[in-house]
Amino acid sequence: MKNKRIIVLIVVLAMMASMAACSSPSAPTTAAPTTAAPGETSAPPAEAKTTLVYGVSTDAASLDPHVQNDSHSEQIVAMLYNTLLKFEADGTIVNDLAESYDVTDDGLTWTFKLHEGVKFHNGKELTAEDVKATYERFMADDADAARLVVKEITRMFESVEVLDKYTVSITTNEPYGPMMPLLCNRSLAIMDADVIAQYGYQVGDFVESTVGTGLFKIVSWKKDEELIVERFDDYFGEPAKLEKIIVRHIPEAASRVIALENGELDMINQFPAEDLARLEADSRINVIKSPGVGARLFRFGCNDPIMSNTLVRQAIIHAIDRDEVIEGLFPGLSYATTGPITPVVWGYHNFGEIKQDQEKAKQLLAEAGYPNG
Structure with missing residues (x-):
């Protein structure tokens, strides 16, 4: 049986919530060619692509x-x-x-x-x-x-x-x-x-x-439409495997997903969480989840007389059901933070996951002078 799987990459920026904790991030998901059954011949390896067409939500603001x-x-x-x-x-x-x-x-x-x-x-x-x-x-x-x-x-x-x-x-x-x-x-x-x-x-x-020393050099840029880079053959390090990358600006997430599924794009960034299960089930598509540097978090206005009280802020943090927040907003695309910065950021330290504990939240509020919440 010939393997007809199309390998496509989707970059998922894992959104991490300091206000909400969940299970640890899932391992990267990769699609691989199936093995031929006894007596059958597998298809020869697909020829490597030299051009990548990449769909993005926003064009570069400045280079x-x-x-x-x-x-x-x-x-x-x-x-x-x-x-x-x-x-x-x-x-x-x-x-x-x-x-x-x-x-x-x-x-x-x-x-x-x-x-x-x-x-x-x-x-x-x-x-x-x-x-x-x-x-x-x-x-x-x-x-x-x-x-x-x-x-x-x-x-x-x-x-x-x-x-x-x-x-x-x-x-x-x-x-x-x-x-x-x-x-x-x-x-x-x-x-x-x-x-x-x-x-x-x-x-x-x-x-x-726009003149650098990088792996690629820019050759074309139509603002809010398309940007094209080509491999820089005089690069001082290991050369890029791709010859060209075409970056297409497609603001609507649904349109990017459709273009990917139709074969108009080889790779996209960011898509609606509700599409995750369907895309992971598509044998033509390879979903790769990679932790990002960003975090979803609460920013307290500490100039407020109530929020300036550390005990009040701690009470709020302990009162939140992190699992519900993450499952409701970013199912399959988020995981717990265990510190003020995310694990991929230099200087990260694991302070431990904060679990929901409403009794502790009530106790902290009482200590802060708000026994009735």
Whole structure:
């Protein structure tokens, strides 16, 4: 019997609720070809695709690493640019554009030796001058902090110095513990100094002003319609397996699902929770659930005289039926948080799951001065 299964990927951003806890995340679900029965011949392996058509809910707002501040923009920026350091899939921090680095004993100066021969998409070689120009763009006193959102998270940066063509140092005004994960942040991706000088605040607004060192280079961008990237053959690391990715903007979730099922798309992001069971049951479709960095949570207005009382906030948290909330809103697409940040975020610590306990909630309210709730 010939295997006619079509393998399609769907990225599910697991939504984690600090206000609601549930069971641990389910393992990734993968579809695999069936095995031929005795005496039958299985179909030959399908030829690998070289082009991926990807349906997304929202177009990128900006492809300027310093400006982008949403997951859709960052997803594209991640394909186009590199940072000094990077996160591996398991959260380990490794070198990216940096070949090596060291830190002074006082924790103030970080010196990076860059890989030699790294090329930008325009053919220019990356040097320490590009790192300096990239960082000084947002470090400048007159840098527009409202536009360059990275300025706010790098206020500890004091200076950037070029030591030689491939060596650069960054000095902070005080030791900064999360310096390594900060340097993995896509907002600190390294740009071509000449492109910065030529386009200024128009960097990342159109194809010509979007020049990185990443796996892919941008070749076309019709805002709110379609964005196309192609493999960068001069990439300094392991080359991309795909030759081209076509990112199509389809705002309606139902339309994205229909396009996937009709074969118009190879991959989509985000779909209604009510479609999950049907899509998982479709042998042509492979649903992959991957934990995300985001969380659904309560934000208490602690300037309120009642909510400023810690006991009141604790009572609310213990009163909630987390299982009901998650099953009602995100069935199959969420799991419990056990801390203020999610497990895939650097620095995560498991403080334990908070279970519903209404008796404890009543007790806490009474201690807070509200015995009748």
